[in-house]
Amino acid sequence: MKALVFHGPRDIRYESYPDPSLTIANAVILKVTKCSICGSDLHIYHGDKIGKTDYSAEVPAFCVGHEFIGEVVEVGADVFHFKKGDRVIAAGGSGCGTCDACKSRIGRCSKSNAFGLSTELQGGQAEFVQVPNADSTLMKIPEGVSDDQAVLLTDALATAHFGVSRAEIAPGDRVAIVGLGPIGLLGVELAFVNGASLVFAIDPVDARRKQAAALGAIALHPDEARRAISELTHGRNCDRVFEASGARASIELVPTLLRHGGNASFIGLPQGGTGFPMNQMIYRNLTVRAGIANVTAQWADLIPLLQSGRIKGDGIFSHRMPLSEGTEGYRMFDAREDGVLKIMFDV
Numbered sequence: 001m002k003a004l005v006f007h008g009p010r011d012i013r014y015e016s017y018p019d020p021s022l023t024i025a026n027a028v029i030l031k032v033t034k035c036s037i038c039g040s041d042l043h044i045y046h047g048d049k050i051g052k053t054d055y056s057a058e059v060p061a062f063c064v065g066h067e068f069i070g071e072v073v074e075v076g077a078d079v080f081h082f083k084k085g086d087r088v089i090a091a092g093g094s095g096c097g098t099c100d101a102c103k104s105r106i107g108r109c110s111k112s113n114a115f116g117l118s119t120e121l122q123g124g125q126a127e128f129v130q131v132p133n134a135d136s137t138l139m140k141i142p143e144g145v146s147d148d149q150a151v152l153l154t155d156a157l158a159t160a161h162f163g164v165s166r167a168e169i170a171p172g173d174r175v176a177i178v179g180l181g182p183i184g185l186l187g188v189e190l191a192f193v194n195g196a197s198l199v200f201a202i203d204p205v206d207a208r209r210k211q212a213a214a215l216g217a218i219a220l221h222p223d224e225a226r227r228a229i230s231e232l233t234h235g236r237n238c239d240r241v242f243e244a245s246g247a248r249a250s251i252e253l254v255p256t257l258l259r260h261g262g263n264a265s266f267i268g269l270p271q272g273g274t275g276f277p278m279n280q281m282i283y284r285n286l287t288v289r290a291g292i293a294n295v296t297a298q299w300a301d302l303i304p305l306l307q308s309g310r311i312k313g314d315g316i317f318s319h320r321m322p323l324s325e326g327t328e329g330y331r332m333f334d335a336r337e338d339g340v341l342k343i344m345f346d347v
């Protein structure tokens with residue numbers, strides 16, 4: 001088969017890769033139909049360190065990608081919920097499916113693993129992929145959920161929901177979203193659904209601010225955010241802040257936007273030092289939440305919101321191309337060329 005394969009920093013190639021075969025009884029083989037690049041894929045692309053793996057060092061070539069949907073083409077003997085021909089969403093990462101952490105909204109399984117980080121669990125930016133623990137990792141694409149929305153459910157929308165729900169927005173709250181990548185923009189939609197009366201959307205990129213403004217947010221450049229929010233709220237500031245970038249400057253901005261006793265929820269993966277403002281947290285009685293989403297645990301909340309049209313996720317996929325153009329897709333996504341927000345590959 002053909003797949004996108006990591007050979008080293010800034011070297012992802014579309015090339016032949018061994019066909020996955022069914023090696024686990026609780027797995028299925030999917031024929032991937034659509035897949036997308038995630039901001040976190042760029043950490044691999046840059047040769048950063050993720051967990052114990054340093055991607056700038058020699059690592060065996062592996063197939064990347066953790067955001068994909070597809071059709072079941074082969075079913076292991078211990079799979080009970082899926083059959084050949086089912087159209088399914090795969091969680092970008094999954095655990096054992098049975099432990100307490102797997103079943104909780106907040107916990108993450110100690111056996112949790114993500115697709116496309118090594119040769120251990122092949123990625124889904126490929127024509128075919130084996131999905132272990134299929135019964136707890138997959139979901140049939142529900143009626144009324146588009147393919148675009150299904151791909152968003154593999155990670156971005158689940159992560160946004162996890163982060164926004166952890167900010168514990170109450171009806172009428174003033175909310176700020178820092179970082180308007182796909183997750184931040186989805187966070188704007190979710191904040192309103194959760195009852196925010198005002199959503200301030202903060203990002204240095206003009207086009208992203210415009211997109212947030214179209215969703216009803218008050219869009220602000222980071223340089224003006226603190227002063228503008230103070231003025232617009234008559235010095236009361238925000239009740240909740242959702243941080244979705246992981247950049248040091250964004251993390252440092254968060255406490256300055258919050259009222260005394262407010263909540264901050266962080267989901268951006270920090271790279272390098274964070275400058276985490278502990279003093280401000282202490283002296284201003286701030287509540288801080290952080291973490292990585294248990295993706296499958298978010299689906300039950302999100303499906304009805306998508307089906308009823310309360311959450312749309314429109315405009316998140318700014319670019320579409322065939323998987324065969326994946327090398328160029330990664331290059332332009334990394335370079336943020338042409339206003340790229342998120343790239344969808346047709347397989």
Ligand SMILES: [Zn+2]
Pocket residue numbers: 038039040066067092155156
């Ligand atoms: Zn992702």
Ligand SMILES: [Zn+2]
Pocket residue numbers: 095096097098099100101102109110111
């Ligand atoms: Zn588990």
